[in-house]
Amino acid sequence: MNVDHSLLPTDSLVLVTAANGFLASHIANQLLHAGFRVRGTVRDAASPKYAWLQYLFDASHGPDRFHLVSVPDIAADGAFDDAVKGVDAVAHVGSVVGKDASGTLDSIVAPVIKGALEPLKSAAREDSVKSFVFTSTSNAAYSPRAGEGGDVDEGTWNEKSVRELLRLGEEGGDAVQRTLAAYSAILPSVNFGRSLDPKNQGHPTTSGWPVALATDTVPEYMWSLVPPQYYIDVEDTALLHVAALTRPDLKGNRIFGFVEEFNWNTLLHALRRIYPEKVFYEDREGQDHDLSRILGASKAEKILRDMGRPGWKGLEESLRENLEDIEL
Secondary structure, X not given: OOOOOOOOOOOOEEEXXXXXXXXXXXXXXXXXXXXXXXXXXXXXXXXXHHHHHHHHHHHHHOOOOEEEEEOOOOXXXXXXXXXXXXXXXXXXXXXXXXXOOOOOHHHHHHHHHHHHHHHHHHHHHXXXXXXXXXXXXXXXXXOOOOOOXXXXXXXXXXXXXXXXXXXXXXXXXXXXXXXXXXXXXEEEOEEEOOOOOOOOOOOOHHHHHHHHHHOOOOOHHHHHHOOOEEEEEHHHHHHHHHHHHHOHHHOOOEEEEOOEEEOHHHHHHHHHHHOOOOOOOOOOOOOOOOOOEEOOHHHHHHHHHHOOOOOOOOHHHHHHHHOOOOOO
């Protein structure tokens, strides 16, 4: 892996939030591969629930390269003040989930904003922090809809996302606004790919979709709930985070992790090619396509090539790795 160490020297310490998550664990893994040390946050570092992370990275990268710290509530005042002490960079992957029983927009949005604002506040107060990367989402730029689409680039925002970002900056004060101006954001589409620990981590979030397709366990509501959209392999997303953390020229950039458009039938066709002896669901009727053009995707792929990769990981390879521990 070719990594620019001009911003973060080898052995720098990087904070990765919600380190037990599907994407965050891959980000930690790639940072460790690149020669950095990683401090990962979980709700309770002493809980046996998260012990597998320490065992996994100790075994694969050696002792004293990775350690866990507790952040019980990422939206609490000063939640990250201790976690950011002495770190050189922050990859904020965690997000508040759930909502207040009232179900109002403010009750849903306010905790999410707070969960993004707290690490920014802490990082702005910590002189050692040289770079800050947000894990955003494709939905921050657009909402995929079947048979619709337009051009998506760094200037494209969902209207609600713009309101949230402006409000976040207003609430944070000058120091946070300066940090906001310099942070990078990775906007990944749907992540497929390998679980780092299938026994303990399983196949969380969107990595569960190929498993459900391959094992005939797709809930009926999912067929209509998931629109056609783009995918990316989780390892490629993780590498984009490493690049954004380490390359000075990527500061302030929005990096689009979009590989190819897919719908349910696209996945079924790929699975049939990978496992020609297995019978899968029949093609779904009425499957349309996401017609959006992601203009920033080629720039993101070039970032991977600059790191020594051949480019995006293809859909079949990503699905094969996603399912490598599943008996079919």
